[in-house]
Amino acid sequence: MTYFFQFLFIALLASMSYLIAMRFKGILATIRLSQPIQLSDQPIERWKRVFLLAFGQKKMFQKPFVGLMHFLIYIGFILINAEILEIILDGILGTHRLFAPFLGSLYPLLLNFFELLAAGVFLACLVFFARRGIFKVQRLQSENHSELKGFPIRDAYTILIVECVLMAALWTMNATDAVLQSRGVEHFQAVGSFIISENLIPFLDSYSTDALFLIERIAWWFHIAGILGFALYVTYSKHLHIFFAFPAAYYSSLKSSAYIPSLDSVTHEVKLMLGQPASGEAAPTNLRFGAKDVMDLNWKNLLDAYSCTECGRCTDQCPANQTGRSLSPRKIMMDTRDRLEEVSVILSKNKGQFVDDGQSLLDKISGEELRACTTCQACVEACPMELSPLNIILELRRYQIMEMSDAPAAWNSMFSNIETNQAPWKFNPSDRMNWTKS
Amino acid sequence: MVLNIRTMADYLAKGEMPEYLFWVGCAGSFDDRQKKVTRAFCEILQKAEISYAVLGTEESCTGDPARRTGNEFLFQMQAMTNIEVLNMYQVKKIVTACPHCFNTLKNEYPSLGGTYEVIHHTELLAQLLKEGKIEISEEREEIAFHDSCYLGRGNGIYEAPREIISQLQKDLKELKSCRTKGLCCGAGGAQVFKEPEPGAVDIQVKRTEEIIESGVKKVAIACPFCMVMIQDGLNKTGHDKDIQVVDLAELVQKAMK
Numbered sequence: 001m002t003y004f005f006q007f008l009f010i011a012l013l014a015s016m017s018y019l020i021a022m023r024f025k026g027i028l029a030t031i032r033l034s035q036p037i038q039l040s041d042q043p044i045e046r047w048k049r050v051f052l053l054a055f056g057q058k059k060m061f062q063k064p065f066v067g068l069m070h071f072l073i074y075i076g077f078i079l080i081n082a083e084i085l086e087i088i089l090d091g092i093l094g095t096h097r098l099f100a101p102f103l104g105s106l107y108p109l110l111l112n113f114f115e116l117l118a119a120g121v122f123l124a125c126l127v128f129f130a131r132r133g134i135f136k137v138q139r140l141q142s143e144n145h146s147e148l149k150g151f152p153i154r155d156a157y158t159i160l161i162v163e164c165v166l167m168a169a170l171w172t173m174n175a176t177d178a179v180l181q182s183r184g185v186e187h188f189q190a191v192g193s194f195i196i197s198e199n200l201i202p203f204l205d206s207y208s209t210d211a212l213f214l215i216e217r218i219a220w221w222f223h224i225a226g227i228l229g230f231a232l233y234v235t236y237s238k239h240l241h242i243f244f245a246f247p248a249a250y251y252s253s254l255k256s257s258a259y260i261p262s263l264d265s266v267t268h269e270v271k272l273m274l275g276q277p278a279s280g281e282a283a284p285t286n287l288r289f290g291a292k293d294v295m296d297l298n299w300k301n302l303l304d305a306y307s308c309t310e311c312g313r314c315t316d317q318c319p320a321n322q323t324g325r326s327l328s329p330r331k332i333m334m335d336t337r338d339r340l341e342e343v344s345v346i347l348s349k350n351k352g353q354f355v356d357d358g359q360s361l362l363d364k365i366s367g368e369e370l371r372a373c374t375t376c377q378a379c380v381e382a383c384p385m386e387l388s389p390l391n392i393i394l395e396l397r398r399y400q401i402m403e404m405s406d407a408p409a410a411w412n413s414m415f416s417n418i419e420t421n422q423a424p425w426k427f428n429p430s431d432r433m434n435w436t437k438s
Numbered sequence: 439m440v441l442n443i444r445t446m447a448d449y450l451a452k453g454e455m456p457e458y459l460f461w462v463g464c465a466g467s468f469d470d471r472q473k474k475v476t477r478a479f480c481e482i483l484q485k486a487e488i489s490y491a492v493l494g495t496e497e498s499c500t501g502d503p504a505r506r507t508g509n510e511f512l513f514q515m516q517a518m519t520n521i522e523v524l525n526m527y528q529v530k531k532i533v534t535a536c537p538h539c540f541n542t543l544k545n546e547y548p549s550l551g552g553t554y555e556v557i558h559h560t561e562l563l564a565q566l567l568k569e570g571k572i573e574i575s576e577e578r579e580e581i582a583f584h585d586s587c588y589l590g591r592g593n594g595i596y597e598a599p600r601e602i603i604s605q606l607q608k609d610l611k612e613l614k615s616c617r618t619k620g621l622c623c624g625a626g627g628a629q630v631f632k633e634p635e636p637g638a639v640d641i642q643v644k645r646t647e648e649i650i651e652s653g654v655k656k657v658a659i660a661c662p663f664c665m666v667m668i669q670d671g672l673n674k675t676g677h678d679k680d681i682q683v684v685d686l687a688e689l690v691q692k693a694m695k
Contacts (some may be wrong), residue, residue, distance in 0.1 A: 258592025324638025397508030
């Protein structure tokens with residue numbers, strides 16, 4: 001019987017690991033379709049960002065209470081998961097609390113600490129529930145933000161419920177374990193009861209040893225299966241940021257948020273036009289100017305889209321969105337991710353090759369949304385991970401203007417004024433010094 | 439004050455080199471309201487005995503509005519033509535009163551072959567005041583400051599404008615959205631050159647409402663496009679008579695003895 005459960009556990013672990021690995025492989029395959037960008041300079045500065053933004057969550061603490069709650073979940077997630085190692089080894093080897101004899105008196109101390117962390121996670125999840133469902137924090141409501149309708153809002157609640165249930169399973173497991181220990185049941189070595197779960201003991205004490213044994217096993221399996229399932233679910237969810245926040249912080253732009261990089265293919269053409277030597281720039285490899293679809297964006301843009309947690313701080317700060325315009329920086333990130341998921345399916349159906357499906361990112365994002373952006377960078381500033389919806393908007397605008405010639409008449413006049421009068425307005429260039437006269 | 443404005447060509451003809459090139463910008467050259475700011479800034483430079491020149495008719499749009507709409511071709515045509523002129527004059531330091539020109543010259547020209555030390559006029563003004571190069575007469579008043587996106591978030595310049603206000607012994611009233619959270623005037627990204635996209639309210643009106651709420655009689659700006667938009671917001675909300683929009687250069691020029 002023990003061997004059966006060991007076998008079952010190994011099968012579960014192996015299959016879930018395979019599925020998770022395949023998901024990451026699929027995600028990386030879509031990122032690999034993208035355009036190159038050099039972002040590996042100044043490693044020390046970049047590591048500093050990883051520590052401040054990702055590990056330290058510096059920008060999350062701009063809202064101190066929410067920052068603290070998020071930190072509780074984050075620290076609980078990272079540290080409680082250290083216990084996973086023991087659970088996995090127990091599962092494979094058919095042992096129980098494998099580490100207890102090795103850690104001695106440190107073991108109960110650690111488990112007490114984990115139980116307190118679990119309480120922190122539980123509390124924070126309840127607070128987040130309340131913020132979404134009771135206090136109706138504006139940026140989290142699908143009634144105000146259509147991009148949240150359907151899966152995104154369900155996703156958010158699912159995660160909160162799963163986290164609460166997982167923590168409850170952890171406590172139940174420890175509480176039943178403690179009762180079984182006190183009854184001297186074989187296999188349950190004496191490690192004592194723990195700070196949170198000991199409160200559950202009175203409710204469990206009346207059950208028979210067999211029933212408790214069953215409850216303990218169910219809680220144990222639920223906990224570990226839940227965590228494995230969660231790890232797979234996360235790859236489809238906005239919670240992918242728990243993995244991608246770190247590379248996203250490392251590769252975040254060290255330049256001014258107002259800086260727009262030059263399009264080398266254009267530099268090549270312009271130099272030829274002006275009769276300047278164009279040897280420095282390689283002839284354009286990507287003949288599309290700007291981005292129509294996700295593969296025209298650079299890999300950091302795509303990493304950003306996968307890293308986005310849909311918190312909506314960007315949209316909350318966006319002046320266009322605040323004044324009722326259709327632009328929402330969060331929607332830009334979500335549309336990019338949705339398109340990436342579509343591309344991922346195409347890749348897996350066609351042996352890793354992208355086959356044109358007649359769709360593109362621009363089918364999800366309208367010209368009106370793109371034209372509403374004031375490039376004020378409030379979205380980039382607001383993002384706790386310094387992701388940039390703005391970069392994606394600007395690349396799509398380049399395609400819109402240069403490939404589709406889709407500009408409002410007023411912009412076209414502005415262009416021709418610059419071309420012929422060297423100013424965006426129709427003034428005579430020879431009058432440029434007239435301001436000195438009066 | 440009689441302005442004595444010289445061009446880079448004037449300097450070159452005499453075999454001289456000014457310390458600064460003052461990049462006037464299109465708004466500073468052609469917009470009637472902004473022309474007053476340009477003149478005020480020149481008066482200060484003259485009074486502080488800073489040697490500077492302008493490009494005059496050799497100046498051309500930096501290409502910022504084109505680049506931000508997505509018209510990279512036009513931007514690079516403008517940039518490379520301007521860089522050719524700037525490099526011909528061996529320009530080292532540039533000062534400009536426009537955050538958009540400032541950002542483009544400072545951050546975006548280097549990769550196309552134009553590397554200069556670029557400062558915004560608020561940085562130079564704050565420095566001149568600090569060094570006592572400009573004598574001022576105090577006139578206490580409460581004043582709000584509207585952060586420009588391309589100065590603040592874009593280039594981290596939050597202190598220089600505030601230092602000017604405190605150096606002038608005026609009382610700064612911070613707006614509800616300020617510094618990193620400063621609300622855009624609605625002009626950036628070439629919005630000022632077209633009608634706004636459909637929405638509930640104009641961005642400049644929303645921004646102006648914050649200024650009205652703050653209760654000030656005067657709001658200082660440091661960008662020609664913020665000037666246009668905030669003035670428009672005041673006109674639209676019927677507060678153009680009781681709230682005045684001024685550039686920080688005008689504020690300094692007025693306080694100058």
